[in-house]
Amino acid sequence: MGKTADLTAVQKAIIDTLKQEGGRITREDLMNYTAVSNDYALKFTLGNYTFYVPDAPFGGPVLALMLNILEGYNLTNRSVSTIEMKTLTYHRMIEAFRLANAQKSELGDPHYENIAEIVKNMISVGFADNMRSTIKDDTTKQDRYDVKSVCDGHGTTHLSVIAEDGSAVAVTSSINNYFGSGVMSPSTGIIFNDQMCDFSDPKSVINGANKNNLIKPGKRPLSSKSPTIIVDKQSNQVKMVVGGAGGTNITTSTAQVILNYLFFDYNLHKAVEEPRVQVPINVTNVEEVFDEEVAKRLRLKNHTIDNKTEETSIQVVVRQKNEICAASDYRNYGYPAGY
CATH class of the missing domain: 4.10.910 (30s ribosomal protein s13; domain 2)
Known part of the structure; x- marks a missing residue:
């Protein structure tokens, strides 16, 4: 009682x-x-690795599509070994990110919207192959993608863990903005979230885009959260646990750290600290420390380049042979911890 x-x-x-x-x-x-609990994560394979990511309305299907599109380019450390190759690789990354984000506008809460076929497509190799075929290596299509951007979130945190027994956890939590809605219960101390602004505005529904993310009672809004566990298929051990905090750029930032470490063979700290690109509507944002020559050559491919501080913070743990190594994003003054 x-x-x-x-x-x-x-x-x-x-x-x-x-x-x-x-x-x-x-x-x-x-x-x-009632809290929604999925018994199984979305699962897809990329090269020697099996990926486990969250289903919609979270960023897993979007991350899967980004990486599946890019796998067709057989990315290796050679892909970033020269200015010419790095420019081409980043151009392809930007285009893949835009294509995947455009598909994100079709997603919603699967408990309220019939999106099973959409998700199935987004994690399939054949669908990614079709997307890749639309990418032109000499020019961008950035002006063709008009995806509603949900409100930027600064009240998000991520934790990546590989335990001593080999088990792993990737968890991202959020109250959306700083102090959520700015409302706190004085008797309980609860700070209420601001997730409502992640729903689509009915005015943004053009040609059906974003229609599956309209407000309904009890419904969960779209989120960019992409906590990811990556398993080595040969050893069946967890290779990498990664995710991030920082609003709409979480999925693209997570993708870039995965690419940097697993495909470009950067060491772990470089994989996290490497300057990133982001793809808001009709512009490509790069950090101020991004390679100026690459940015210049991207402009020649018709990219509109803008300098903007990257606010997404990535937390990653990896298994390197018999060692567990971790890196926390310097962008948010994070640090790894071991026990």
């Missing part, structure tokens, strides 16, 4: 606080809420 009474008190505190701030939440909303 004490537990029920406490729960009722917490419910009342939540409802009272949110109503004072203009919210509409009811006791029935809280009573009817």
Whole structure:
């Protein structure tokens, strides 16, 4: 009885606080809420590795499509060994990111929208092959992709773990913005999130894009969160655990660190610290320390280049032979820990 009474008190505190701030939440909303638990992660294979990523409405299908498109280019350390090769490789990466983000606009909460076929396509090799065939090596199509950008999130955190027994955890949590909605229950100390701004505005639904991410009661909005566990197919051991925090760039940042480490053969710290590119609508953002010559040559391929600070923070743990190594993104003053 004490537990029920406490729960009722917490419910009342939540409802009272949110109503004072203009919210509409009811006791029935809280009573009817059930956490969604997926028994299996999305699974896809890339070279010697098996990837486990979250299903929609999270970033797993988008990450899978990005990497499957790029696998067709047989990326190796040679792909970034010269200015010419690095420019071509980054051009292809940018185009793959844009294509995958365009498909993201078709996603939504699978418990409310019929998107099973869309997700199936996004993790399939054949679909990625078709996407890759539309990429031209001499020019960008950046002006053809108009994907709604959800609000930037700064209240996100990520943790990557490989345990002593070989098990692994990748977890990303978020209240969306700094201090979430900016509303805290004075009696419970709960800071309420701001996830509602991740839903699509009905005005942004053009030709069907974003229609599966419209607000419905109980529905989860789209998210870029991409906690990822990568297993070596030969040893069947966890090779890499990676993910990030920092809004809409989480998926592309995670993809770049994976590419840097597993395909370009960068050491772990370089894989995380290497300057990144991002793909908002109709522009390509690069960090100020990005290779100026590569940026110049990307402009010759019709990319509109803008310098912008990268706010996504990647946390990664890898198995290197018999050692467990970790790196935390200097961009957010993170640090690895061992026990």
